[in-house]
Amino acid sequence: MVSSTNPNFKQLRVAVIGGGLGGLSAAVALRRAGHLVEIYERRDFNVEVGASISCAANGTQWLREWEVDIPDMKPVILMKLVMRDWETGRILNQYNLDKYEEEWGNVYNMLHRQDMHATLLKTATSPEGKGTPCIVKIDHICETVDSEAGTVTFKNGVTIKADIIIGADGIRSVVRGQIGVVPDMKSAPQTCYRLNVKKSVVDELGLVKYSYEPAIQFWGGLQGKNGRSKYYKIVMSPCSDGEIVSFYCKYHSYIGNFYSFMPTELTKHHEEGFTFAEVPVSDVIAGRYDELDPDCVNLLKNSVDRMPWRLYVHQPYDRWFAGNTCILGDAAHPMMPHQSQGACQAIEDAAALGIIFSDKYNFTTDVTAGLAMYQTIRKPRATRVQSASARATENLNERIGFTSLTPHDASLAAAEGKLTINEMNSYKMHNHVATEVDKLGGGMGPTIAAM
Ligand SMILES: Cc1cc2nc3c(=O)[nH]c(=O)nc-3n(C[C@H](O)[C@H](O)[C@H](O)COP(=O)(O)OP(=O)(O)OC[C@H]3O[C@@H](n4cnc5c(N)ncnc54)[C@H](O)[C@@H]3O)c2cc1C
Secondary structure, three states: OOOOOOOOOOOOOEEEEEEOOOHHHHHHHHHHHOOEEEEEOOOHHHOOOOOEEEEOHHHHHHHHHHHOOHHOOOOOOOOOEEEEOOOOEOOOOOEEEEOOOHOOOOOEEEEEHHHHHHHHHHHHHOOOOOOOOOOEEEEEEEEEEEEEOOEEOOOOOOEEEOEEEEEEEOOHHHHHHOOOOOOOOOOOOOEEEEEEHHHHHHHHOOOOOOHHHEEEEEEEOOOOOOOOOOOOEEHHHHOOOOOOOOOOOOOOOEEEEEEEEEHHHHHHOOEEEOOOOOHHHHHOOOOOHHHHHHHHHHHOOOOOEEEEEEEEEOOOOOOOOOOOOOEEEHOOOOOOOOOOOOOHHHHHHHHHHHHHOOOOOOHHHHHHHHHHHHHHHHHHHHHHHHHHHHHHHHHHHOOHHHHHOOOOHHHHHHHHHOOOEEEEEEOOHHHHHHHHHHHHHOEEEEEOOOO
């Protein structure tokens, strides 16, 4: 039992369905809040995808609050976002991040997805750190959820009971269907390939040196010359793989992680999600890639681990919870990857659950009311990011950072309803929850004045 000065606080049994970045974040947040968490994952964790993931200040903030060992994730700290011309590679715009930490209180981390996952898993299950270590059960494929009875049944015949059930089971969420949400989704007009280029290859072939920069570099993503589709886009970022010598970009095996996008009608790959089979370079540089900056083509031609990633566009769902069950991360708000915010938004979802079900409030005595509060806090913000991600699919100028090149740009962008770096990074979730709880008239508010 946890000790708390709030006499109404109850330790809850939490079942997290899905052990991806969102599910593990929720597990850590709720462990820290004093609950007993079990994570149920359909497979083992050896198939985590080797791709980069950027964790902006709004995600990093919570990793720090939960005392996650961020250096263990081997971060590369990003110093700029660079927009390049598709054909020449000339720099069109640049957003400098050298004052980012000073301004927003946290750095902009570029991580390897596997490293991020491994550290979150370690944090969730470690005997060290605040709270009871979470328990992980693999080979548990969720089939049904009864959100009134609080039970989950798995394909292996096991049924469990929990006080809160969190569906963190990704874009094809079973839990979402079980709470009656029917997604309005369609195949995206754009398909993605993930690929890596090794540092040694860049050195051997004398390829472009900006590959070493701690920056995200973009080519395309805008309507191009002679009607070239806006769906062509390259996103290149440094990603550590193995040893790290310093925080700043001393990655060893891989230097560059690429996401290469093209119009879906040109792809040969129509399976959903990541396919774990390597594809030839010719599949990746099909169509108008013959017009792409030769330096960038050269990097792509010397890439390894080329894998397709089919994308889907989802409209916002009408609700995120029923009874004692909620959805989180890609299960709740799948988004196009063009704001690099999917995982950060999942982390924010987890943070909201951790705050709402902490001993600051009385929601542990009424889980459904707590989940209604979770939806109130998270759905509007995540929906804004979701729609801004869809807009950035067609126009790179909509990406957070490029909307805020100067303070003047940022205020114009904000006036037009675009997502700005200020909106993302100056948000104060603790205050937001306190304000919304106040509106309930004290029923769920702090019971002790000092809280
Ligand atoms: C190309 C690309 C680039 C991206 N880059 C970034 C970025 O730079 N920054 C960023 O913040 N985000 C980025 N994202 C988004 C980010 O990857 C996702 O939003 C995030 O990983 C979602 O995490 P999740 O835990 O919600 O879902 P998932 O990672 O899909 O995890 C779901 C988990 O649930 C398990 N599961 C599924 N069904 C069941 C079941 N029935 N029973 C039990 N377990 C089940 C799965 O095996 C999986 O482990 C990117 C996405 C793409 C496509």
